[in-house]
Amino acid sequence: MINLPLMKVYLDNAATTPLDPMVFEAMKPLMLKHFGNPSSIHGHGRAVRSHIERSRSKVAALLKTSPGEIFFTSGGTEADNSALSGCVNTLGVDHIITSKIEHHAVLHTAELLAQRNRLKLSFVNLKEAGQIHLEHLEMLLKIPSKKTLVSLMHANNEIGNLNDLEKIGTLAHQHEALFHTDTIQTMGHIDLDLSLLPVDFLVGSAHKFNGPKGVGFLYVNYRHKINPFINGGAQERNMRGGTENVYGIVGLAKALEIACEELEVQKAQIKKLKKYMIDQLMKKIPGVQFNGQCADLNQSLYTILNVCLPPTSHNEMLLFNLDISGISASGGSACSSGSNIGSHVLAELNRDPKRGAVRFSFSKYNNLEEIDYTVAALSKLMRPK
Numbered sequence: 001m002i003n004l005p006l007m008k009v010y011l012d013n014a015a016t017t018p019l020d021p022m023v024f025e026a027m028k029p030l031m032l033k034h035f036g037n038p039s040s041i042h043g044h045g046r047a048v049r050s051h052i053e054r055s056r057s058k059v060a061a062l063l064k065t066s067p068g069e070i071f072f073t074s075g076g077t078e079a080d081n082s083a084l085s086g087c088v089n090t091l092g093v094d095h096i097i098t099s100k101i102e103h104h105a106v107l108h109t110a111e112l113l114a115q116r117n118r119l120k121l122s123f124v125n126l127k128e129a130g131q132i133h134l135e136h137l138e139m140l141l142k143i144p145s146k147k148t149l150v151s152l153m154h155a156n157n158e159i160g161n162l163n164d165l166e167k168i169g170t171l172a173h174q175h176e177a178l179f180h181t182d183t184i185q186t187m188g189h190i191d192l193d194l195s196l197l198p199v200d201f202l203v204g205s206a207h208k209f210n211g212p213k214g215v216g217f218l219y220v221n222y223r224h225k226i227n228p229f230i231n232g233g234a235q236e237r238n239m240r241g242g243t244e245n246v247y248g249i250v251g252l253a254k255a256l257e258i259a260c261e262e263l264e265v266q267k268a269q270i271k272k273l274k275k276y277m278i279d280q281l282m283k284k285i286p287g288v289q290f291n292g293q294c295a296d297l298n299q300s301l302y303t304i305l306n307v308c309l310p311p312t313s314h315n316e317m318l319l320f321n322l323d324i325s326g327i328s329a330s331g332g333s334a335c336s337s338g339s340n341i342g343s344h345v346l347a348e349l350n351r352d353p354k355r356g357a358v359r360f361s362f363s364k365y366n367n368l369e370e371i372d373y374t375v376a377a378l379s380k381l382m383r384p385k
């Protein structure tokens with residue numbers, strides 16, 4: 001047990017972030033007052049429709065693209081599924097190139113699509129710290145196909161590795177392949193300018209940038225038209241059946257607006273916290289290492305730090321013991337938050353299985369005191385019993 005005054009510290013922001021109170025205020029009128037169905041043509045419906053369309057325009061302007069390219073979804077998973085399925089079912093993709101460290105929203109979807117449609121599925125080789133092997137990607141792009149889709153994420157949600165979208169997208173397009181990227185972890189945290197990026201599909205999820213859960217969006221470049229993933233009514237210009245999550249959509253747009261306005265300030269503040277935590281861990285825990293590229297502040301997302309702890313007999317209890325100390329962190333991906341087993345990403349990195357791994361992920365609401373408390377708790381846990 002740790003004899004520290006108990007604090008409550010939330011360092012699992014790659015799993016989800018707290019709702020910004022300003023976002024809640026923006027959503028409130030849609031919950032309490034504007035209740036019409038946006039598909040109804042009467043005044044109550046039209047009032048709500050205009051909120052959705054204003055939100056779409058806001059998201060499009062923030063990403064420097066046009067509203068016609070933004071489709072709201074129930075979150076990141078649905079957006080990823082829609083993009084991949086649409087590419088196969090509508091655009092004739094018969095070869096998908098991805099990596100073994102993608103989020104399961106992409107990985108499992110690609111595997112299922114390949115199995116069901118007898119497609120070719122290729123995994124790009126990774127370098128030691130999980131970086132994409134670009135030369136291998138180029139070799140895979142040369143494999144003859146009717147149409148190839150490259151799906152590689154912007155920042156890895158477990159280890160924070162950043163991929164170069166410019167390089168990957170350019171390479172894919174040189175070989176006439178489509179490029180989808182899972183930008184769930186970077187949306188609202190890194191500036192994404194769709195007027196410049198060579199990307200055909202990308203995705204966002206509001207709860208990763210201090211917005212509400214259960215709402216996201218898919219960007220589809222105007223050159224492509226894909227079939228809906230969810231069939232039903234004509235909502236989202238026939239791209240997604242179902243009455244819209246109106247307050248979620250309004251909250252998403254507000255959250256993205258705040259995130260983009262505050263981006264540079266938050267980036268500097270959170271980067272400082274991450275650097276401080278790296279320095280403190282190296283001082284206080286002999287033999288500590290970092291998984292993937294996350295200790296390199298230029299090659300990784302500033303919100304994610306995946307710590308590789310020295311081997312001890314009680315590593316499997318780490319998250320449990322941190323939790324007892326009031327610290328919420330994660331051992332695997334967002335979806336297996338709270339468990340210390342089964343990370344398919346860490347498994348690909350060939351790390352020593354005797355070493356424990358904890359992913360700490362930061363938001364604008366964290367501070368240095370919380371980092372000190374967490375490092376003290378962790379170093380105490382690492383001492384021999």
Ligand SMILES: Cc1ncc(COP(=O)(O)O)c(C=O)c1O
Binds near residue numbers: 184
């Ligand atoms: C990289 C990545 N992709 C997709 C998702 C799924 O997003 P959502 O929770 O909105 O379905 C997550 C969430 O953990 C993620 O981190």
